[in-house]
Amino acid sequence: CGFALRGAVAFPFNSIFIGLPLNSPLGGELKRNIRSSGQTTIAADAKSADVALEVLGETREKVILSYNSQGRAREYNLLYNFRFRVVDKDGKEVLTPTGISLKRTISFNESQVLAKESEEVLLYRDMQSDLVQQIMRRLAVLKMD
Amino acid sequence: QVQSVAIAGKPSTKADDKNATTVIQAEQISGRPERYIQFDEKVELVKGTTTMVADHAIYRNLEDELDAKGDVRAVRNGDCYNGDEMRLRLDTNAGFVINPSYKLLRNNGQGKGERIEFQDEERSTVFKGTYSTCEGFDPDWYLKADTLKLDTGIDRGVAGTSVVYFKHVPILAVPSFLAMSFPLSDARHSGVLPPSLGSSSTGGMELGLPYYFNIAPNRDLTVFPKYIQKRGLQVGLDGRYLGVGYAGETNFEFLPDDKQTGTNRYALASTHAQTLLPKLALSWNINHASDDAYPADFATNINKTAVRVLPRDLTFAYTDTYWNAILLSSKYQVLQDIAAPIVPPYDRLPQLTVHGGQFDVLGFDWAVDTILTRFSHPTLVRGDRAVIIPQVSMPFLQPGYFVTPKLSLHATNYHLDNPVAGQDANSQRTLPTFSLDSGLIFERKANWFGSQMTQTLEPRLFYVNTPYRDQSQLPNFDSATADFNFAQMFSENRFTGHDRIGDANQLTAALVSRFIEDSGEERVKLAIGQRIYFNQQKVSLGGSVSQSRSDLLLSAAGKISDTLSAEASLQMSQSDNEAVRSNYGLRWSPAPRKVLNAEYRFQRDTVTPNNQVKQIDVSMQWPLANRWYMVGRSNFSLQTNKLIEGLAGFEYKQDCWSFRVLAQRFVTATSTSTTGISMQLELNGLAKLGSNTIDVLKKGISGYQPIN
Numbered sequence: 001c002g003f004a005l006r007g008a009v010a011f012p013f014n015s016i017f018i019g020l021p022l023n024s025p026l027g028g029e030l031k032r033n034i035r036s037s038g039q040t041t042i043a044a045d046a047k048s049a050d051v052a053l054e055v056l057g058e059t060r061e062k063v064i065l066s067y068n069s070q071g072r073a074r075e076y077n078l079l080y081n082f083r084f085r086v087v088d089k090d091g092k093e094v095l096t097p098t099g100i101s102l103k104r105t106i107s108f109n110e111s112q113v114l115a116k117e118s119e120e121v122l123l124y125r126d127m128q129s130d131l132v133q134q135i136m137r138r139l140a141v142l143k144m145d
Numbered sequence: 146q147v148q149s150v151a152i153a154g155k156p157s158t159k160a161d162d163k164n165a166t167t168v169i170q171a172e173q174i175s176g177r178p179e180r181y182i183q184f185d186e187k188v189e190l191v192k193g194t195t196t197m198v199a200d201h202a203i204y205r206n207l208e209d210e211l212d213a214k215g216d217v218r219a220v221r222n223g224d225c226y227n228g229d230e231m232r233l234r235l236d237t238n239a240g241f242v243i244n245p246s247y248k249l250l251r252n253n254g255q256g257k258g259e260r261i262e263f264q265d266e267e268r269s270t271v272f273k274g275t276y277s278t279c280e281g282f283d284p285d286w287y288l289k290a291d292t293l294k295l296d297t298g299i300d301r302g303v304a305g306t307s308v309v310y311f312k313h314v315p316i317l318a319v320p321s322f323l324a325m326s327f328p329l330s331d332a333r334h335s336g337v338l339p340p341s342l343g344s345s346s347t348g349g350m351e352l353g354l355p356y357y358f359n360i361a362p363n364r365d366l367t368v369f370p371k372y373i374q375k376r377g378l379q380v381g382l383d384g385r386y387l388g389v390g391y392a393g394e395t396n397f398e399f400l401p402d403d404k405q406t407g408t409n410r411y412a413l414a415s416t417h418a419q420t421l422l423p424k425l426a427l428s429w430n431i432n433h434a435s436d437d438a439y440p441a442d443f444a445t446n447i448n449k450t451a452v453r454v455l456p457r458d459l460t461f462a463y464t465d466t467y468w469n470a471i472l473l474s475s476k477y478q479v480l481q482d483i484a485a486p487i488v489p490p491y492d493r494l495p496q497l498t499v500h501g502g503q504f505d506v507l508g509f510d511w512a513v514d515t516i517l518t519r520f521s522h523p524t525l526v527r528g529d530r531a532v533i534i535p536q537v538s539m540p541f542l543q544p545g546y547f548v549t550p551k552l553s554l555h556a557t558n559y560h561l562d563n564p565v566a567g568q569d570a571n572s573q574r575t576l577p578t579f580s581l582d583s584g585l586i587f588e589r590k591a592n593w594f595g596s597q598m599t600q601t602l603e604p605r606l607f608y609v610n611t612p613y614r615d616q617s618q619l620p621n622f623d624s625a626t627a628d629f630n631f632a633q634m635f636s637e638n639r640f641t642g643h644d645r646i647g648d649a650n651q652l653t654a655a656l657v658s659r660f661i662e663d664s665g666e667e668r669v670k671l672a673i674g675q676r677i678y679f680n681q682q683k684v685s686l687g688g689s690v691s692q693s694r695s696d697l698l699l700s701a702a703g704k705i706s707d708t709l710s711a712e713a714s715l716q717m718s719q720s721d722n723e724a725v726r727s728n729y730g731l732r733w734s735p736a737p738r739k740v741l742n743a744e745y746r747f748q749r750d751t752v753t754p755n756n757q758v759k760q761i762d763v764s765m766q767w768p769l770a771n772r773w774y775m776v777g778r779s780n781f782s783l784q785t786n787k788l789i790e791g792l793a794g795f796e797y798k799q800d801c802w803s804f805r806v807l808a809q810r811f812v813t814a815t816s817t818s819t820t821g822i823s824m825q826l827e828l829n830g831l832a833k834l835g836s837n838t839i840d841v842l843k844k845g846i847s848g849y850q851p852i853n
Contacts, residue, residue: 001589002589002590002591003587003588003589003600003602004587004588004589005545005546005585005586005587006544006545006586006587006588006601007544007545008544009544022466022467023464023465023466023467023469023502025504028504028505028510029504031504031505032504032505032540032542033542036542036543036544037544038544063844064447064448064451064452064844065746066746066748066758066760066762066780067447067451067758067780067789067790067812068755068756068757068758068782069755069782069784069785069787069789069812070482070484070485070755070812070814070815071447071450071451071789071790071811071812071813071814071818072451072453072482072485073451073452074748074756074758075746075748075758104630104632105630105728106628107628107726107748109625109756110453110454110479110487110488110490111487111488111490112490112625113454113456113477113490114490114491114493114622114623114642115623115624115625115627115640115641115642116625116641117623118623118641118642119625119627119628119633119641122627122632122633122636122641123630123632125632126631126632126635134665134666134667137661137665137666137667138664138665138666139665140665141663141664141665
């Protein structure tokens with residue numbers, strides 16, 4: 001049916017600087033994925049890289065999604081919004097500010113407040129993996145000139 | 146015959162307006178050199194960005210001052226001033242206009258007065274004048290004040306003693322000590338908030354008159370006195386601050402001597418975050434209400450009454466490159482509903498978490514988490530718990546596939562203060578877990594409703610093995626069975642928290658397919674997954690023990706077209722072939738401020754039927770006719786055949802003001818609900834901040850956009 005195993009991703013740059021702290025799980029996962037996909041290297045600073053990924057904003061929000069018949073929250077939406085852009089050596093934008101929004105649903109019960117707290121951590125980690133894949137897709141089609 | 150005179154500005158290295166050369170043209174020029182010059186007929190002045198025309202003008206050399214008379218029209222920095230008479234000092238740009246009318250460039254602010262005095266290029270004061278953002282001689286609304294200080298440099302106007310008129314009817318009087326300020330640009334700073342008038346079943350007539358104080362660019366205070374007919378005068382304070390290394394917001398509401406209960410009613414919500422040292426941060430989140438009924442009696446929307454467990458946290462966090470430590474002290478206030486009591490959560494007094502870890506060390510990721518907690522509770526088993534979890538994994542990644550083996554150990558030690566009969570005061574549990582995650586990624590070019598896209602096909606297999614330990618005698622401080630979803634499927638433990646570690650010999654299989662646009666944007670995601678158990682599960686938290694297969698998960702979500710998006714998910718039990726959780730939703734937004742949402746949500750709960758969710762949620766914002774918009778939401782429970790939250794209203798938009806009326810009904814507790822109606826007039830440029838009503842609409846109607 002036309003499906004083929006994904007081949008090496010040819011990024012249109014040889015090296016990239018990821019503007020996230022060393023201990024950032026998101027940064028760790030993103031760097032590993034970029035490195036695994038071919039010749040692209042991760043630069044230690046923005047000056048020595050062809051392009052730099054700049055994080056413009058990372059926000060987490062929790063909003064009530066549904067109520068039970070007594071008007072109490074029974075489901076929440078966890079929202080994860082990430083905004084970034086990519087600039088080249090001269091500071092020119094090769095990817096204009098781009099937002100990626102992710103969402104997961106979590107059920108809620110007042111007697112399980114502590115358990116739900118650690119469940120949220122799991123869902124944010126899942127969104128992080130999803131986010132890394134979506135960032136990779138955006139980087140792969142950058143227009144460099 | 147036009148003649149012209151040039152008057153040089155003071156010598157200066159800066160080429161700014163103040164020192165620019167002034168050129169004055171007129172048909173007749175006369176006077177005494179070195180004393181004055183008289184200009185008559187079609188006088189035109191140009192000095193930098195300042196221009197002026199008048200019938201007559203006289204320039205006095207000594208004072209460096211120009212007096213203009215007769216149909217004076219001046220433009221300074223794009224702002225226009227017309228009047229009978231004008232004086233301007235050419236060196237300082239100070240001066241005045243008699244009987245002026247004015248129009249500011251930035252936000253169309255305009256008005257007239259008896260006199261305008263220019264302090265300098267940017268600052269001026271209007272005496273006994275008016276201000277409005279409406280066009281024309283007969284504005285729909287205007288502010289009349291004894292003094293109006295306009296500063297186009299910081300884009301702010303400040304009114305002295307003033308009265309706001311709407312359709313020539315005085316609607317708001319502001320004494321001078323409140324120094325009402327308003328923005329002179331689109332920037333959302335300073336300004337009075339629109340007053341609100343309403344009525345509710347719990348409070349009777351309600352009138353709110355909020356005031357907004359812009360104390361400093363990074364600090365503000367909103368005071369919102371509200372008269373509630375059946376209860377008394379409530380005063381609310383909301384302060385926000387932001388600085389280098391700290392930020393916070395505190396909201397406090399107080400109503401002394403409630404007419405109905407005879408008690409003081411209050412609520413507090415405060416958040417704060419601060420960097421104490423480069424690596425050390427402090428934060429708090431403190432919430433308190435005077436009594437259990439507070440949200441039901443005073444809430445203006447369902448989001449306030451839906452939360453009955455209020456956290457009080459204080460956190461210190463130390464962050465280094467490869468490790469961090471968090472010291473947390475956490476308590477809760479539970480607002481009980483007698484008809485449906487809540488078991489209060491455990492307090493953590495305190496909890497110390499130390500995390501160390503590194504990514505990609507010779508291909509390995511490692512992490513060690515240590516958590517020490519003192520759990521306290523008024524009625525349940527109390528005690529100390531120590532948990533240490535070392536783990537190591539080796540992700541092997543290629544563009545087309547990945548394999549991640551992972552090994553972890555969960556070591557737990559309990560010391561209980563008041564064990565129940567049969568429970569040991571001291572107990573330990575050590576459990577290893579092995580997991581293997583793997584996946585393939587296939588791709589092809591595909592067609593999605595006429596547009597070319599990349600379609601992926603991503604099969605994934607996840608195996609977990611954790612041996613069984615009897616944990617039935619261990620306390621349960623923070624564990625619960627996790628929701629079964631696509632994230633939980635690929636985690637090792639079916640419980641969250643650290644008191645229960647599920648025995649596992651299981652394989653999860655899932656298939657994901659995505660449609661990705663050429664820009665890299667994900668358009669649609671489809672997924673299916675299930676878990677297969679090779680052993681009967683023994684560790685349980687009271688729920689039913691699963692059979693050989695888990696529930697089946699199906700989900701589809703994405704944008705069908707630019708205006709239509711859809712979402713569907715289903716969790717299907719394999720023992721009775723019935724839905725455990727499901728939702729189906731659609732959003733259609735064919736234009737800005739035109740949105741229609743419809744969703745069905747279901748969540749089964751056979752143990753506590755009160756917690757079951759079965760509802761239809763429909764909401765919209767829709768233009769009805771020119772300038773008229775309709776807003777509405779209906780969140781209806783199919784289980785009790787009751788409206789959980791209903792909103793219905795209209796919004797009317799004029800160029801310089803808007804009006805909205807909103808009726809609301811929402812459930813506040815078992816068998817109680819609130820019904821109310823509120824009205825609000827928003828004057829553009831005077832009140833630029835979002836109001837309570839807009840918050841209700843934004844939260845209730847997904848995709849709602851304010852009309853002005």
